[in-house]
Amino acid sequence: MKEEDRRNRPVFEKREYHTDSFGIFFGVESILYSGRSRFQNIEIFANKSFGNVLILDGLVQTTEKDEFFYHEMLVHPAFTAHPSPQSALIIGGGDGGITKEILRYPVERVKQVEIDAAVIAASEKFFPWLSSARRDPRYELLIGDGAEYVRTTAEKYDIILVDSSEPIGPSRVLHNKAFYENVKRRLNPEGVIAAQAGSPFYHFPFIQECLSFLKKIFKIARLYTGPVPSYPGGGWCYAFLSAGTDPLQLKKNPPPGLKYYNHDVHKAAFALPAFMKTGI
Amino acid sequence: MKEEDRRNRPVFEKREYHTDSFGIFFGVESILYSGRSRFQNIEIFANKSFGNVLILDGLVQTTEKDEFFYHEMLVHPAFTAHPSPQSALIIGGGDGGITKEILRYPVERVKQVEIDAAVIAASEKFFPWLSSARRDPRYELLIGDGAEYVRTTAEKYDIILVDSSEPIGPSRVLHNKAFYENVKRRLNPEGVIAAQAGSPFYHFPFIQECLSFLKKIFKIARLYTGPVPSYPGGGWCYAFLSAGTDPLQLKKNPPPGLKYYNHDVHKAAFALPAFMKTGI
Numbered sequence: 001m002k003e004e005d006r007r008n009r010p011v012f013e014k015r016e017y018h019t020d021s022f023g024i025f026f027g028v029e030s031i032l033y034s035g036r037s038r039f040q041n042i043e044i045f046a047n048k049s050f051g052n053v054l055i056l057d058g059l060v061q062t063t064e065k066d067e068f069f070y071h072e073m074l075v076h077p078a079f080t081a082h083p084s085p086q087s088a089l090i091i092g093g094g095d096g097g098i099t100k101e102i103l104r105y106p107v108e109r110v111k112q113v114e115i116d117a118a119v120i121a122a123s124e125k126f127f128p129w130l131s132s133a134r135r136d137p138r139y140e141l142l143i144g145d146g147a148e149y150v151r152t153t154a155e156k157y158d159i160i161l162v163d164s165s166e167p168i169g170p171s172r173v174l175h176n177k178a179f180y181e182n183v184k185r186r187l188n189p190e191g192v193i194a195a196q197a198g199s200p201f202y203h204f205p206f207i208q209e210c211l212s213f214l215k216k217i218f219k220i221a222r223l224y225t226g227p228v229p230s231y232p233g234g235g236w237c238y239a240f241l242s243a244g245t246d247p248l249q250l251k252k253n254p255p256p257g258l259k260y261y262n263h264d265v266h267k268a269a270f271a272l273p274a275f276m277k278t279g280i
Numbered sequence: 281m282k283e284e285d286r287r288n289r290p291v292f293e294k295r296e297y298h299t300d301s302f303g304i305f306f307g308v309e310s311i312l313y314s315g316r317s318r319f320q321n322i323e324i325f326a327n328k329s330f331g332n333v334l335i336l337d338g339l340v341q342t343t344e345k346d347e348f349f350y351h352e353m354l355v356h357p358a359f360t361a362h363p364s365p366q367s368a369l370i371i372g373g374g375d376g377g378i379t380k381e382i383l384r385y386p387v388e389r390v391k392q393v394e395i396d397a398a399v400i401a402a403s404e405k406f407f408p409w410l411s412s413a414r415r416d417p418r419y420e421l422l423i424g425d426g427a428e429y430v431r432t433t434a435e436k437y438d439i440i441l442v443d444s445s446e447p448i449g450p451s452r453v454l455h456n457k458a459f460y461e462n463v464k465r466r467l468n469p470e471g472v473i474a475a476q477a478g479s480p481f482y483h484f485p486f487i488q489e490c491l492s493f494l495k496k497i498f499k500i501a502r503l504y505t506g507p508v509p510s511y512p513g514g515g516w517c518y519a520f521l522s523a524g525t526d527p528l529q530l531k532k533n534p535p536p537g538l539k540y541y542n543h544d545v546h547k548a549a550f551a552l553p554a555f556m557k558t559g560i
Contacts, residue, residue, distance in 0.1 A: 021307030021328035048301040227515040234514005235507040268548030
């Protein structure tokens, strides 16, 4: 779209800096929520192209228009590679998108541990199409520290999804070795963990660092990628972790109605570009 | 990166609007070139994160840092699927990145038809690492209209690459049926055409429209995708067209030294997400 063709630009804008000299901007139609919780700054606004947008500490977490790329790719590879997942744990994921994707499956129980009750409350109001899945009787919410929960609970799960924000705010502890050692202990024998792992283009050294300790903890520790238009670099990286369950041996079909995920893109997502083997 | 952490932000910025309420911004360290040719506005500036950036009519074409995603994915799928490419034609591609990728192969001749001599001249100066391949004796440049060239020439090629800009400026004619009917006539029997086809996220209806006429012209007309961080949506779509040469039967290894392309991502690129089959 040509710059000179732009008309009716909103006066207010919200930006995310991907580096100190590059980033994205959203025109703001209306500010829906703006506040500081005990843990982070929370902003929700309406944008003409992306619908409602959730920003935590200045970083885009979820937009109405493109949330499906991220939420489908964090949930469905783990669920279709597991032979029969009955229980799932979500660490983080306050906006509700992960819960919505999980409850498409006939699981028995889903537990979510989210540290920030304010994110839950704001999402209930401004992302009801994501968070309404929380009314499902199979779902249970615990407001608390996910790292502490996996360190102390005796519960075990078939699938554990780590839907953290970037490793600079309250999610810092969700990106270290001790956390993943505890997560591993909470996993049933054929269980699978999927975790968001950052931008291949911007965060590759950090991804490599995490992968190196994950490979020491898990028999299978594989990275996979997929697009997310509103995230830095337009694409995102995820980690698939298990004690043996193979990410490329698909055990079941995905539920109907998905917008991004299918078996073809599942397999394709594990094909890594040259720079993710050698550095960029 | 947190907004409040930003320091030393450059005062000048250059933007690209992806929609009327969303886009990207670059801090401008220095403006290297700014002018209007007979065909379009040409701007080149230096950015701290992306290096030198080329913008035509307000749209990012090439950045020093991430050009390899696009140029490798337009060139190498066609070249590795063809049994023995000896000749190649480039329509557009004034910055020189496509030429550079092609000349990694032992081809006999490469012809480039670029309409805008000003893009060639500016790229020679500010993207020498891309355009220096033009000194290769196998390379020949014709300044002219690519659509007119394929309509009137008698020459034939093993590979034809359509490196057009968006269908709003001088590249408008490179996105229609008559152009591709002429391109087909310029192709040797086992020949392959690869063409840039837009953003899956933003331009999907237009991509569908083009694919529908391409399927009538070519026995094989397949879309494939790959990331390009500085392009709208962070990912791009390409078309692979042939009279029978199969995009998934790879005939040779890629040249050494590539940053994105390998055989794994080649095959993965043809796995299309659910919305590219059903609409977004």
